[in-house]
Amino acid sequence: MMERSAFLRNLGSFIVKTDQSLKAIAEKLGWNAKKLADEETLVCPYNSGHRVPIRRSEVHEERCRLRSMGIDPDVEMSVKLEGSEFFYQKSKQVVTIKTG
Numbered sequence: 001m002m003e004r005s006a007f008l009r010n011l012g013s014f015i016v017k018t019d020q021s022l023k024a025i026a027e028k029l030g031w032n033a034k035k036l037a038d039e040e041t042l043v044c045p046y047n048s049g050h051r052v053p054i055r056r057s058e059v060h061e062e063r064c065r066l067r068s069m070g071i072d073p074d075v076e077m078s079v080k081l082e083g084s085e086f087f088y089q090k091s092k093q094v095v096t097i098k099t100g
């Protein structure tokens, strides 16, 4: 029987290699993680006729939630800014860098 720590080491390198080869295959096919995420969609919980890309689902669901309460989301959303950006938006010293 293989020693436990040796087994775990092998398993670890297997996972790394598998991950690398999956990435290599995906790159050859012209995919990347972001593109794949873009293509995955969810059904909107407020309207089953809506198909929403996962990365947009939070915003979409919030809009549909407001709409279901009779609130115009465009009016409501216009006062909301992403993250803490609103706090710095007038500051020349702080530059907003978007990571996502």
Ligand SMILES: [Zn+2]
Binding pocket: 044, 045, 046, 047, 050, 060, 061, 064
């Ligand atoms: Zn919706």
